[in-house]
Amino acid sequence: MVKLKSGEQLDKYCEDILKKARKVPMIAISSGTCGQARGSLKLIEAFQDAVKEIKGEVEIKITGCHGFCEAEPNVIVFPDEIFYRNLKPENAKKIVQATLKGEVVSEFVHKEGGKDFVYLRDIPFYKKQMRIVLGHNPKIDPVNIEDYIAFGGYNSLAKALHRRPEEIIDEIKRSGIRGRGGAGFPTGRKWEIAGSQKGDVKYFICNADEGDPGAYMDRSLLEGNPHLVMEGMIIGAYATGATEGWIYVRNEYPLAVKHVTMAIEKATELGLLGDNILGSGYNFRIKIVRGAGAFVCGEETALIRSIEGKRGESRQRPPFPAVKGLFGKPTNINNVETLANIPKIIEKGSLWFSGIGTETSKGTKIFSLVGKAKNTGLVEVPMGITINEIVHDIGGGSPDGKAIKAIQSGGPSGGCIPRELFDLPVDYESLANAGAIMGSGGMIVMDEGTCMVDIARYFTNFLREESCGKCVPCREGTQRMFEILEDISAGKAQEESIEILEELGSVMKDTSLCGLGQTSSNPVRSTLRYFKEEYLAHIKKKECPAGVCKEFIRFSIDPQKCIGCGLCLKNCPQGAITGELKKPHSILPKQCIKCGICMDVCKFNAVFKKV
């Protein structure tokens, strides 16, 4: 491989790649971790075999996640962007043949509301999105740096290296981009503080310790387009004067680790990383640190301690990491998605970027839309879009007709927003005012079958296990909250429990050491704010309106419907079902643990749940 020594050489290199490129249809197979879990590896094999067999002029590209998780494994056929969903290996041949003829296989295209959607741009899931950051994912093979450069990759870096660091910081400040990791601190301001620190040694860290249950945008970016994140990182490091960088990624993301490792190697070989980057005289190296999966290590001070090889626990601020961070040196930390936005801002200018979004929140945000929505997946939308549009227009609403009740935004530190507020524009301030946070962008859709006490209990349980345990309000507070929520969902609580929850919540928010603790009461506080009547129903009426909390439900068998097939009896893990063959069965309430297996296996709808 050649070593590029200037921006011009990079342009030349890019031209060469484009000249070499074959002008044939391309089938891009979504193969991130999510795609692989749904069988994309077998699909790739099938497609490669099919191309060999037919000897057709078709290019097969293995890419990162395309974002539409519900439709995994899926492929996009370029240049027309025909979208095929939920494919099986045996479908490969048919698609290759049709592609060669320029036809569409209509049986695999996306169908919604009785209509067929052939092209990517028409599919409701993609239509309202604005895929600035994720847009190249379907076209790029993440292990091939040439793919990235062919789309103008590292051009922004070449451009940035010709400017003074202060100019870049100014540009980023003007763009108005704010941190995508959760707190929403202005990135330009952060860089300015780090840049203004004196000292020869400064560090730049990319925070890829994505720990929220149900959030995976960072993983998808690192798997699908690692060079984009790295380019942003090198630009940031140049602007702040850092010479060494770390990508802190969790070990649960093996594919991301693999792709980033390869990306670093390739970029170093090409002279885009290491000594004398693109002949500018600027040196920067990136190392990977793999995290062991503690949620708290996503908090910057805990992350720094973890890289230093110490126990992952947060530290008192001030001094802030920008002043005294990793190994006591000035350190800048940015989230993966923030960094992925940087090359675009440099490329298209701050004016373009600040034109997207709302007054206080600029650009786009990636949400992982999961839960009770028809179309789940990664959604990149401009700031200021309403929750309604995300949930109903993009997400397609509820999959089984149950009314949607609320969304949970921002992971365990976030809160619930009821459907009455779905007209709320999505930006940092309005979400915070509603008691949730933007967070890293997890968005869980919940329907009438979700008990809000149970949701609060679930997240509080997560936090009580993931608190580092250093400060009292977070460690003890989450444990006590969990205790009280257990009592409420078991019907053992008094009305004053709600007061205690509220009081504890406000003290935890006020006095905890780090961001984790300060927001750890959000799940409880926000559900109390909007769904107090559900709490009261548990406490006063001793019932769970959603029929979730086990203490308040009972399973029974309808003797009219039961034909005595014995299926429930066979599947009951507790032996709680009795009855003779071909005669109606019954459930012994004392033995029953209310797991609901009998209800799931019954083919005659004879088992029912009493709330």
Added chain:
Amino acid sequence: MPKVTIDGIGFDAPKGWTVLEAARFLGITIPTLCYHEGLSIWGGCRLCIVEIGAGGKTKLVTSCSYPVEEGLVVKTATQRVIHARKVILELLIAQCPTSKKLQDLAAKMGLGRVRFKPKWEKCIYCGLCVRMCEEQMMASAIGSVNRGNKLKITTPFDKTSEACRRCGGCMYICPACTVRCEGPSPENVLCGRCENSMQPTCLDVYDHYTCWMGLKGDCGTCVQEDLDKKCEAKDKEEAK
């Protein structure tokens, strides 16, 4: 030297001091638990919180770790601070009712109830022993293991540590295990409050600094008429 104002008293604090040091220099009492002069700052117990800032923009920070800075306005005993301290102490006592240090603090701060089920644990994870072992004894024989509700302080792999010299420094400094309070019982988590037998002496009332006991005039020693109104008026003045 940065000029700071603590509870209305303005003075020039030497650079590098923390708010706690400055307050103690002025003779203002701030309760502490995980703080020790001879050890590094930890900031885990959160009992030494104070309110900083003026007007509508105030926040709670730990005084043991917050450095003095030019123009800093500190209030060490506002309602918000005292309420938060009491809840934190309540959480701590419910965890380990047998700690004399905690019971004494409860008596001093006027904590009158514990609403949580006592856990009767032996450790409150204040981290004093770990820091003592590492920083003063240079042994690093013990440390924190696990996190969250499974957190414990122990030697590596729970085995007798070769690094440990049996100096007893950890026991000497522990606020929970050495000096035991025999007062609490399963029926009554708070003890007989021997620390509380002396009469409270109320300071001159300044601002929210209502009572030495951290009470809202419940003890009746000092005159409390319309104190809240006074405080409100003062807040308004400040806001202007």
